[in-house]
Structures are given as C-alpha cells and as structure tokens.
Amino acid sequence: MNLDFTPEQIAFREEVRAFIAENYPDSLKSKLADSEELGKEDYLAWHRILAKKGWVAPGWPKEYGGPGWSTVERFIFADECAKADTMMILPFGINMVGPVIYTFGTPEQKARFLPRILSGDDWWCQGYSEPGAGSDLASLRTKAERQGDHYIVNGQKTWTTLAQHADWGFFLVRTDPDAKMQEGISFLLIDMKSPGITVRPIITLGGEHEVNEVFLDNVKVPVENRIFHENKGWTCAKFLLAHERTGIAGVARSKRGIEKLKQIAKTEQANDRPLIEDPFFRRKIAELEMDLTALEYTELRVLANEQAGKGPGPESSLLKIKGTEVQQRITELVLEAVGHYGAPYFRGFPQDGDNIYPIGPDYAHQAAPRYFNMRKTSIYGGSNEIQRNIIAKMVLGL
Numbered sequence: 001m002n003l004d005f006t007p008e009q010i011a012f013r014e015e016v017r018a019f020i021a022e023n024y025p026d027s028l029k030s031k032l033a034d035s036e037e038l039g040k041e042d043y044l045a046w047h048r049i050l051a052k053k054g055w056v057a058p059g060w061p062k063e064y065g066g067p068g069w070s071t072v073e074r075f076i077f078a079d080e081c082a083k084a085d086t087m088m089i090l091p092f093g094i095n096m097v098g099p100v101i102y103t104f105g106t107p108e109q110k111a112r113f114l115p116r117i118l119s120g121d122d123w124w125c126q127g128y129s130e131p132g133a134g135s136d137l138a139s140l141r142t143k144a145e146r147q148g149d150h151y152i153v154n155g156q157k158t159w160t161t162l163a164q165h166a167d168w169g170f171f172l173v174r175t176d177p178d179a180k181m182q183e184g185i186s187f188l189l190i191d192m193k194s195p196g197i198t199v200r201p202i203i204t205l206g207g208e209h210e211v212n213e214v215f216l217d218n219v220k221v222p223v224e225n226r227i228f229h230e231n232k233g234w235t236c237a238k239f240l241l242a243h244e245r246t247g248i249a250g251v252a253r254s255k256r257g258i259e260k261l262k263q264i265a266k267t268e269q270a271n272d273r274p275l276i277e278d279p280f281f282r283r284k285i286a287e288l289e290m291d292l293t294a295l296e297y298t299e300l301r302v303l304a305n306e307q308a309g310k311g312p313g314p315e316s317s318l319l320k321i322k323g324t325e326v327q328q329r330i331t332e333l334v335l336e337a338v339g340h341y342g343a344p345y346f347r348g349f350p351q352d353g354d355n356i357y358p359i360g361p362d363y364a365h366q367a368a369p370r371y372f373n374m375r376k377t378s379i380y381g382g383s384n385e386i387q388r389n390i391i392a393k394m395v396l397g398l
Helices: 007-023 026-033 040-053 071-083 091-104 107-119 233-248 251-267 279-307 315-342 367-378 384-394
Strands: 124-127 143-147 150-157 168-174 185-191 197-203 209-222
Touching: 007 040, 007 071, 026 040, 040 107, 071 251, 071 279, 091 107, 091 124, 091 168, 091 185, 091 233, 143 168, 150 168, 150 185, 168 233, 185 209, 185 233, 233 315, 251 279, 251 315, 279 315, 315 367, 315 384
Parallel strands: 124 168
Antiparallel strands: 143 150, 150 209, 168 185, 197 209
C-alpha cells in the first residue's frame, strides 16, 4: 500500500485546512471549550456552512449532492476536521437515512427528502431500538396497520438520540405479525410533528439530555412515506446499520483523542515525574496506538471497497467493535490520568453569578462525563456481542 500523498492530495489537505480555519464558528469553539450544553442551532451551524460549500456529505454520490471525493480525499477531510476539533456532523440524516433514500427510495422520495437533509432543514432521528428489542432488533413490536393510503402506527421506541429536536424520524415497524421476524418489517419515514407522537427525555449518567423515549399512539403515516417494499424493511435496516457501523469507527477523532491524552500525561505528575514517563502508563498508550493503527488500515480497506462500488460488508462490524473499544479506552486513560480532579463535576458549572469554580485543570472537567458517555458506544449501532456473531457467521463461517 502506497502511503505517500500525491501533490494534488497535499493541495487538497491545505484547502480543507484553510477552509476550516476561516469558516469554523468561534462561538462553537468557545462553547465546546467551556462544556456548555448545545442547542439545535449550535448543532446545525457547522452543518449549514459545509452544506453551502458542498462538503457536508462526503460519502454521497455526486448526482445526489455529494462532493465527488475519492477515498483518500474523504480520509483527508475527516482527518483535518478531527485535528481542528470541529463539531461532528450528526449522522442520522447524512450517514444513515440519506444513503437508504438514494439507494432504495422512489424518485419522488429522493427529490423531496435529500435536498433538505443536505441543507439541514430537516433534523432526523432513528426509531430502531425498543424496550425488549435492542440488540435483538428483529423482535421489535411497534406495529403499523394499513388502512387505505395510510398506516396507523402504535408502539414505543427508546434511546432515540436527540429526538427532542427532530423534524423527521425513520422507524422500523412490524407490518406482518404472522411472518418470520425479519420478513414482516417495513421502513417508514414519519413526521415527528404528527399527532400521537410523544417524546420524553432520558437523562444519561453524564447528566445530559441526549436520548429519549418516543411513544407512538395511533400515528397516521402516508403509505408514500414507506421506503422500499412493504415487509422488506429489514433490507433497508441492514444496509443502514452497515453504514452506521463504518461511521462509528471514528479513527480520525480517536487519533486526536490520543494526542490530547499524551498532552495530559505530560502535564500530570506521578511519583514526582510526568505521568507520560511512567512505563506502565506509556505501555497503555502504546497499545492503544497500535490498535488504532490497525483499525485505520481496516477503515481504508473498507473505504477503498466503497470507492470501487462495493457496499460496506462484515468489515463494518470489525470497525464498530475495535473503534468503540479504542474510544472507551481513551476516555478511561484520561480519567485515570486526571485522577481525583475528574470526580467533582456538575454540568453547566459554574452558572452565571456563581463565585465557585471547578477544581483542577480545565481538561479534567469533561473527563468523567465523557467516560460515562462512551459506555454507550459498545451497545449502540448493534451491540459488540452482536457484531461478533456477525463476524463468526459471515467471515469465519461458523
């Protein structure tokens, strides 16, 4: 594998770096640095800037609004965004339902939904997980009964990320209760402002309102909002999950995370010397870097396959498992490095008017909430145990 960049690719990297430096909002930098809770417009600010430039959907085909980048250019773009600590683009529209719509949708559905996903005019959420049907997704019970030109949807979804802001949701629903589990499911696009939808917050261990319960009570959904064939939604579901798992790997962000970890370890002390000089801690960082390098090569192989017109295969399960393990280990080591400074944490602290400030260095205040937040990564997108089953079956033939 030739790891040298061409002059054109080096020039592209400089173009991306300059664009980020000139256009990434200072307001986002300060809010993220101060650990402020972000609102809907904060999440969308960088999205809209990239959309205007035509860079918000690196993986989309050019005919649907993608930039037409090569695999290497997509890699470079992700790398530069991570180095600059830019906000991540929410994946639900761009990386998840968008590819489903341009692959399985009708011309009318593509024309209606894709431009608004690109522009950020529609915020999407994912209605997959249910109480009792998380890792065993195909056992979902939310049902949709067809009545003429509509479906009537009843049921409950859980862990619906940022549904409190969503304009639309993509939902898996059971349309044939008598069929085999995977064969009686359909994929519906549902207007989140429809009568009968209730969104209730779930507060996480880190104190954030990130996920929700969503209740659907006799929600009326036009049949024209169904993607692909009735009872064949599992095909769309698997396709979407493969794209989601590839994105979860987060190699570029993890590289940046290890850089920050090293800086912290140079600052913190252990036995009267910088923590980075502790041989046991150095070994942990070295093991992380080796795993991340291996993960990066796997991601490049997957991206190369996509460039050749092949969709993500079982390799996406490998990316999901190792990517989330690396992310969790980075936050574990940061928490270990800051020691007791990671303990006193209150979200949004200090408030206006407070005269008491957090104890310890600035980088310590987010150590605990990030550690807690990252516990979810080995569960969402299909738990890592499920991914190991997929690898055993599809790769090893067991």
